[in-house]
Amino acid sequence: MKNCYPLKGLARQGQIWSWISYDVANQSFTLIINTLLFPVFFTHVVVANKDIDDTLWAVTYTASMLLTVAFSPIAGAIADERAWKKPMLIGTGLACGVLTCMLGLIAPGQLWLAMLLYIPANLLFSVGENFLASFLPDLAQREQFGRVSGFSWGVAYAAALVLLIITAAAMSLLHLKDADHWRGFFVFAGLWFIAFTIPTIFILHERPRAAPARSGSGLIKSGFVRLGRTLKSIRQFRDLVVLLAASLLYGTGMSVVVFFASILARDFGFTDVDLVLFIAVITVSGIIGTLVPTLIQDRLGHKNTTLLLLGVWILTASSLTVYAYIFQTAPASTPAWPLWVSGNLLGFGLGSLGSANRAFVGFLTPASRSGEFFGLWGMVFKLAAVCTIPFAIVKDQLGTAASLVVLTLFLIAGFIVTLFINEKRGGQIAEGGGDASYPVPGPLPAPAESGP
Incomplete structure (x- = not known):
C-alpha cells in the first residue's frame, strides 16, 4: 500500500497535509x-x-x-507585500466559518439578514481559496505540483462525498426534508470549516520574506502599488496571461456544470432521488478524475494534460448536445443511460481539470508573487461564474440543446487559446523569479518528515 501513496517520497508531509486539511475544511461551504x-x-x-x-x-x-473579483487581486498583492498569506488564509477561513454558523439564525422573511451574512461569507470563502492555492509553490518542487494539487483535490472531493452522505442520512433519519428545518446543517457546515482549519493554523508555514516590506506606504496603498508594478511588467509573464485567458473560457464551462447540473438534470426528467444520485455520481467521478493530474500531469506536462482533459470535455459536451436534441423530439422514448455516462464524464472533468489548472498556474507563477498571481487566478474564475449568463439567456430563449452548444463553444475556445501557451518558456521565467525588484522568499523551515 505504501507504493500506492501519491505523496510517497515528498518532503514536508506535515506541511502538505495541513494544507490539504483546509481543502477539506472549505468543502462544507462548497x-x-x-x-x-x-x-x-x-x-x-x-x-x-x-x-x-x-x-x-x-x-x-x-x-x-463581483466583490471577490474586485478584492482578489489587491488582497493577493497585500499578502505578498507583507508576507501575510497565512494570516489572511486563516482569517478568511475562521471568519467564513463563523458567518456560516450564523446563517442558522435567519428566520423566514429576513432577506437583508440573509444577504448581510451570505455575501461576506462567500467573499471570504472565495478569497480564501486563492490564498490556499498560493501556497502550492511553497510546498513542493515545480515538477511535483500536479501530484500534490491532484491528491489534495481528490481528498477534498472525498470529504465532499462524506458530507453528502452525512447530510442525506440526517435528512432521512431526523425527518429534516423541509427547507425550514435546515438551519442545523448551516451550523454544522460552519463548525466543520473551523475544525478542519485548526491543523492549518498550527502546522502550515509561510516562507519568510527575503527583504522587509517597503516602508512609507499604507497597507492598501502598498498593495495597489505592487499590483500596478505587476500590470506594467505583465508582458514577461505572457504565458501565464494566456493561461488565465484560457481559464476564463473553459472556467465558464466548468461554472455551467457546477451551477446548472441539477437544473439540466431536471430538464431531462430526473426526480428528486435521481438528482441526489446524480450529484453523488459527479462527486465520485470527480474523485476519480483527480487521479489524472496526480499520476500523470508532472510527466505528461501541464499543457498537454490540460489539452487532453479539455478534449474529453468537448466530446462530452458535444455528445450531450446531440442527446438534448434527441430528447427534445422524443422524450418518452429516449433512454436515460447516456445522461448518466455524461454525468460521470463531466464530474471526471471537474475534478481533473480543476486540479490541473491550479497546478499549471502554480508552475507559471514565481514563488515571490504567488499570492498576487493566484489572486488574479481567483478573479478570473469568479468572472467565469458571471460569464455563465450567456448560457442562461440562450437556455431560456432557445432551449437546453442550444445552450449546450454555447457550453461546447466556450470549451473549444479555451482549447484553442491553450495551444498558444509555451510551457517551457513560462516555467523558466517563473523559476527565475521574474522582476528582480521582487525579492525571492526565503526557504521554508527544514522538513522533519518525509511521509510513509
Whole structure:
C-alpha cells in the first residue's frame, strides 16, 4: 500500500497535509451552502415568493462574486507585500466559518439578514481559496505540483462525498426534508470549516520574506502599488496571461456544470432521488478524475494534460448536445443511460481539470508573487461564474440543446487559446523569479518528515 501513496517520497508531509486539511475544511461551504441547501433555503424560506425568489438569489450570489473579483487581486498583492498569506488564509477561513454558523439564525422573511451574512461569507470563502492555492509553490518542487494539487483535490472531493452522505442520512433519519428545518446543517457546515482549519493554523508555514516590506506606504496603498508594478511588467509573464485567458473560457464551462447540473438534470426528467444520485455520481467521478493530474500531469506536462482533459470535455459536451436534441423530439422514448455516462464524464472533468489548472498556474507563477498571481487566478474564475449568463439567456430563449452548444463553444475556445501557451518558456521565467525588484522568499523551515 505504501507504493500506492501519491505523496510517497515528498518532503514536508506535515506541511502538505495541513494544507490539504483546509481543502477539506472549505468543502462544507462548497457543498452545503453554495450547492445543496442554502440556495433552496434562501428561495423557499427567506424569500418565499416565486415571482422574485430566483432573481434575488442571483443578485445575492452575483454581488458576492463581483466583490471577490474586485478584492482578489489587491488582497493577493497585500499578502505578498507583507508576507501575510497565512494570516489572511486563516482569517478568511475562521471568519467564513463563523458567518456560516450564523446563517442558522435567519428566520423566514429576513432577506437583508440573509444577504448581510451570505455575501461576506462567500467573499471570504472565495478569497480564501486563492490564498490556499498560493501556497502550492511553497510546498513542493515545480515538477511535483500536479501530484500534490491532484491528491489534495481528490481528498477534498472525498470529504465532499462524506458530507453528502452525512447530510442525506440526517435528512432521512431526523425527518429534516423541509427547507425550514435546515438551519442545523448551516451550523454544522460552519463548525466543520473551523475544525478542519485548526491543523492549518498550527502546522502550515509561510516562507519568510527575503527583504522587509517597503516602508512609507499604507497597507492598501502598498498593495495597489505592487499590483500596478505587476500590470506594467505583465508582458514577461505572457504565458501565464494566456493561461488565465484560457481559464476564463473553459472556467465558464466548468461554472455551467457546477451551477446548472441539477437544473439540466431536471430538464431531462430526473426526480428528486435521481438528482441526489446524480450529484453523488459527479462527486465520485470527480474523485476519480483527480487521479489524472496526480499520476500523470508532472510527466505528461501541464499543457498537454490540460489539452487532453479539455478534449474529453468537448466530446462530452458535444455528445450531450446531440442527446438534448434527441430528447427534445422524443422524450418518452429516449433512454436515460447516456445522461448518466455524461454525468460521470463531466464530474471526471471537474475534478481533473480543476486540479490541473491550479497546478499549471502554480508552475507559471514565481514563488515571490504567488499570492498576487493566484489572486488574479481567483478573479478570473469568479468572472467565469458571471460569464455563465450567456448560457442562461440562450437556455431560456432557445432551449437546453442550444445552450449546450454555447457550453461546447466556450470549451473549444479555451482549447484553442491553450495551444498558444509555451510551457517551457513560462516555467523558466517563473523559476527565475521574474522582476528582480521582487525579492525571492526565503526557504521554508527544514522538513522533519518525509511521509510513509
